[in-house]
Amino acid sequence: MFDVIAFDADDTLWHNEVLYTETQDKFKELLSDYLSADAVEEALYRTEKQNLHHYGYGIKSFALSMIETAIEVSDGQISGQAIQAVIGLAKDMLNAPVQLLDGVHGVITALSKSYQLMVITKGDLLNQESKVSQSGLAHCFTHIEVVSEKTKDTYQALLTKHCISPRRFLMVGNSLRSDVLPVLAIGGQAAYIPYHTTWAHEIVVNPDQGGKVYHELEHIGQVPALVRRLSQT
Amino acid sequence: MFDVIAFDADDTLWHNEVLYTETQDKFKELLSDYLSADAVEEALYRTEKQNLHHYGYGIKSFALSMIETAIEVSDGQISGQAIQAVIGLAKDMLNAPVQLLDGVHGVITALSKSYQLMVITKGDLLNQESKVSQSGLAHCFTHIEVVSEKTKDTYQALLTKHCISPRRFLMVGNSLRSDVLPVLAIGGQAAYIPYHTTWAHEIVVNPDQGGKVYHELEHIGQVPALVRRLSQT
Numbered sequence: 001m002f003d004v005i006a007f008d009a010d011d012t013l014w015h016n017e018v019l020y021t022e023t024q025d026k027f028k029e030l031l032s033d034y035l036s037a038d039a040v041e042e043a044l045y046r047t048e049k050q051n052l053h054h055y056g057y058g059i060k061s062f063a064l065s066m067i068e069t070a071i072e073v074s075d076g077q078i079s080g081q082a083i084q085a086v087i088g089l090a091k092d093m094l095n096a097p098v099q100l101l102d103g104v105h106g107v108i109t110a111l112s113k114s115y116q117l118m119v120i121t122k123g124d125l126l127n128q129e130s131k132v133s134q135s136g137l138a139h140c141f142t143h144i145e146v147v148s149e150k151t152k153d154t155y156q157a158l159l160t161k162h163c164i165s166p167r168r169f170l171m172v173g174n175s176l177r178s179d180v181l182p183v184l185a186i187g188g189q190a191a192y193i194p195y196h197t198t199w200a201h202e203i204v205v206n207p208d209q210g211g212k213v214y215h216e217l218e219h220i221g222q223v224p225a226l227v228r229r230l231s232q233t
Numbered sequence: 234m235f236d237v238i239a240f241d242a243d244d245t246l247w248h249n250e251v252l253y254t255e256t257q258d259k260f261k262e263l264l265s266d267y268l269s270a271d272a273v274e275e276a277l278y279r280t281e282k283q284n285l286h287h288y289g290y291g292i293k294s295f296a297l298s299m300i301e302t303a304i305e306v307s308d309g310q311i312s313g314q315a316i317q318a319v320i321g322l323a324k325d326m327l328n329a330p331v332q333l334l335d336g337v338h339g340v341i342t343a344l345s346k347s348y349q350l351m352v353i354t355k356g357d358l359l360n361q362e363s364k365v366s367q368s369g370l371a372h373c374f375t376h377i378e379v380v381s382e383k384t385k386d387t388y389q390a391l392l393t394k395h396c397i398s399p400r401r402f403l404m405v406g407n408s409l410r411s412d413v414l415p416v417l418a419i420g421g422q423a424a425y426i427p428y429h430t431t432w433a434h435e436i437v438v439n440p441d442q443g444g445k446v447y448h449e450l451e452h453i454g455q456v457p458a459l460v461r462r463l464s465q466t
Contacts, residue, residue, distance in 0.1 A: 071314075077313060
């Protein structure tokens with residue numbers, strides 16, 4: 001049934017959003033003299049969205065947006081020490097150990113015996129490569145593709161590049177917007193495994209699936225059974 | 234003779250280092266109350282080198298290192314406005330129009346009629362993709378590979394991935410360290426076209442070529458003749 005099964009990385013293979021949430025909490029604390037936690041969160045999200053087309057995704061972009069927000073929120077009064085603390089938070093994120101989600105190691109190792117597996121992820125190239133390498137799973141994947149955005153066109157280009165027929169392609173991920181809808185749109189199959197928290201930017205309200213259906217799972221441990229089931233139909 | 238000719242991007246296809254130099258001049262000016270221009274340059278380079286394994290290459294990394302240097306050099310006294318100005322400099326760099334080097338358009342267009350051409354470049358994924366797209370030359374390249382580091386292993390992996398024999402591979406670039414020596418080391422051929430200024434990090438003193446020879450050219454306009462000459466031997 002499938003020639004290739006591809007996995008999103010952040011919050012599909014390993015915990016990621018929790019790192020951002022924890023850092024954001026420390027950032028709000030740092031700015032608590034100037035603004036309420038909620039207002040800081042709102043200002044940061046606004047800055048991140050404005051900067052997305054300049055910076056793209058990833059921790060360095062997040063760091064630059066935090067610094068810009070700190071200056072804005074404090075009306076330029078923020079101290080050099082506080083900015084240095086923000087840079088320290090970003091470096092801590094970059095150096096945080098990779099924590100696999102439950103079941104990932106077993107599922108990926110087992111599937112890699114029967115299928116070609118790929119990682120398709122957004123974010124910063126160096127940081128994602130380093131996480132794949134730290135995960136201990138690099139040998140299970142035939143390709144690691146770090147892309148700047150996950151659109152229909154991105155998936156189409158990747159499938160063409162690797163000579164994969166969409167009908168024989170399954171994408172597994174935690175974002176409807178990035179991992180599921182664009183894959184359905186090009187005729188692929190998608191398994192959606194929600195993570196307990198999702199970055200506001202990745203949330204889709206009333207997704208248009210174009211009449212196509214994705215498979216919602218509770219955890220990655222259910223992927224092998226889904227693959228077996230789809231292969232029998 | 235060659236199945237694939239690959240080109241470095243920054244300072245091989247388009248001007249890049251000059252953007253960094255101009256930004257650095259403005260940065261030194263911004264810190265002139267605290268330290269001499271030379272001392273700022275030295276401090277910035279030290280910070281960049283220390284941060285390379287955290288951040289990798291590219292403009293966002295440069296921006297974060299400038300901010301860190303500004304805090305250090307000013308002993309934390311730098312103002313929020315000045316940091317905002319540094320962020321503005323980085324955004325200007327990200328949005329700077331792509332300026333092709335002389336002769337690039339004609340040479341790439343002509344070679345693409347007879348050869349598979351690739352771009353192999355370091356730096357930030359989104360920024361490099363955007364420059365390729367702005368260059369008007371995207372259609373001439375069969376693959377754009379953005380990598381986090383250009384070592385012997387990187388080239389070996391790319392050649393394996395694209396089923397290219399090293400003997401039938403020519404790399405063209407402006408950095409002995411990144412474009413020439415690692416390619417010679419895996420048995421490929423390399424053309425070295427120095428740019429008028431090179432970032433200190435890319436300079437190699439007394440390069441060890443392992444007895445192998447690269448081809449030094451003055452400008453990209455000489456590449457087609459080199460390719461013809463090598464194809465006849």
